[in-house]
Amino acid sequence: METSSVQQVLQQVAALLERRRTTQARALLQPALAAHPAHSGLLLQAAYVDYLEDRIDDAMRTVRQVLAADPDLPAARELYFALLELKDQHVEAERVIIELLREYPERAEYYGRYADLMLRTLNFEKAKQLAHEGLKYDPDDAVCLAARTLCEFIEQPAGDTSRGLQQLLVRHPESVRTLVLVAIALQQRGDLRGARRVAQELVRAQPDNEGLVEFARALTVSAHWSMRPLWPMQKWGWGASFALWLFAIIGIRVIGQYDQAAAGIFAIVMLLYVIYSWVWPPILKRLIGT
Amino acid sequence: MDASRDANKNAHMTHSREALLQPTLSENSLTAAPYSVRATLFTGFFGGPFAALAILALSSLRLRRLSRDAIVYAVLLLLTIVGSWALYETAGTTMRDWLEAQLGTSYLRYTFRFVALIIVGLGYLLHRREHRNADLVGLARPNGWIAGIACIFLGILLHVALLFVINRA
Numbered sequence: 001m002e003t004s005s006v007q008q009v010l011q012q013v014a015a016l017l018e019r020r021r022t023t024q025a026r027a028l029l030q031p032a033l034a035a036h037p038a039h040s041g042l043l044l045q046a047a048y049v050d051y052l053e054d055r056i057d058d059a060m061r062t063v064r065q066v067l068a069a070d071p072d073l074p075a076a077r078e079l080y081f082a083l084l085e086l087k088d089q090h091v092e093a094e095r096v097i098i099e100l101l102r103e104y105p106e107r108a109e110y111y112g113r114y115a116d117l118m119l120r121t122l123n124f125e126k127a128k129q130l131a132h133e134g135l136k137y138d139p140d141d142a143v144c145l146a147a148r149t150l151c152e153f154i155e156q157p158a159g160d161t162s163r164g165l166q167q168l169l170v171r172h173p174e175s176v177r178t179l180v181l182v183a184i185a186l187q188q189r190g191d192l193r194g195a196r197r198v199a200q201e202l203v204r205a206q207p208d209n210e211g212l213v214e215f216a217r218a219l220t221v222s223a224h225w226s227m228r229p230l231w232p233m234q235k236w237g238w239g240a241s242f243a244l245w246l247f248a249i250i251g252i253r254v255i256g257q258y259d260q261a262a263a264g265i266f267a268i269v270m271l272l273y274v275i276y277s278w279v280w281p282p283i284l285k286r287l288i289g290t
Numbered sequence: 291m292d293a294s295r296d297a298n299k300n301a302h303m304t305h306s307r308e309a310l311l312q313p314t315l316s317e318n319s320l321t322a323a324p325y326s327v328r329a330t331l332f333t334g335f336f337g338g339p340f341a342a343l344a345i346l347a348l349s350s351l352r353l354r355r356l357s358r359d360a361i362v363y364a365v366l367l368l369l370t371i372v373g374s375w376a377l378y379e380t381a382g383t384t385m386r387d388w389l390e391a392q393l394g395t396s397y398l399r400y401t402f403r404f405v406a407l408i409i410v411g412l413g414y415l416l417h418r419r420e421h422r423n424a425d426l427v428g429l430a431r432p433n434g435w436i437a438g439i440a441c442i443f444l445g446i447l448l449h450v451a452l453l454f455v456i457n458r459a
Contacts, residue, residue: 091315098311105307120427122321122353122420123314130310154422184426238327242411245335249400253393 112143192223324349329434341445
């Protein structure tokens, strides 16, 4: 296969991978790799196909092969970082992203990805600082804006619309990342149906994305009509649960002073409500999943 | 003057950027998700204030912030011990009578359960950012059964020991 043909394959596969058409990409790559088994570009794209298809171990094997031949290739190191994150090898992932940042100190995306790693390892303050640093170099960088948005969700879940999300909606309105964050924002505000609608649109766009499918399923469960009695807990979280426990304890005592039978009935009703809140959501999730 | 101010600003930015590029993670001390709020709530409800403090301390250990939270736990522990002592002493008779009138003969059990729930609530406030962070990024929570049951046993043991000491005094 000629070099120009390899370049053509690389371009075609890149276009297919942007649209997540992994089967077609694999079909194009196979004959090219048969002719050029050691070509870094082709191997890297094969690794991306495996990554998109959740064949993480295969992707890791291939990307390590690329890095053995070309250890400085930024695209390979970026994919290696993503795979290390997926395999929860956070220490090594941090080493890789720090090396990339030292070599490319003005690549805002790398700060965003490092911030994402810090959020996954519960290092919130550093995540916030990294997102802020990255946005100095590129105020429109989607990855930094997404990290900043998540930090704002964590700090003020019920606050005003996140500034990071506002910028994402203006600069990257059709990005999957933006729409996922919109769904999360709606969920945090208690608009579960709105969040579910957004998530369902995302699944239509990427039906093979397991993460999105799972997210949409969880929102479908939360927004189901049989979950309406749990609305206070869904809206106010654990604050509502504490209030409920206190209401139950105080209610049983107060009613019991007037009517023991009524107190008994009240206690049974509260107990049934608690059992329903534990048992029904996982059952519903299983029913909806099938 | 502007050039020197810019130079200082650049030096500060480089310094803060350099600080950000220092590794945070190490194999020996990875931050882990805290016990779920549900596990903490049940442990406190069934085990009392000491059980609640124990499981919160375990969560702080997992979050690598035990030294930061220790002062809060120490204050809550002290308040629990002093409060229990005061309740059982002669000076606490008025309070005991009032509680018994409101809550019945099981007033002590309800009171300690209430205190435990307050401690759980304060613990949630202390770790609420970490809880939201863990939920948003989908971190798996540790299984709360073993730690919860162990903390409940410990809590009951400490509670009985405290009552023993108070009665002997």
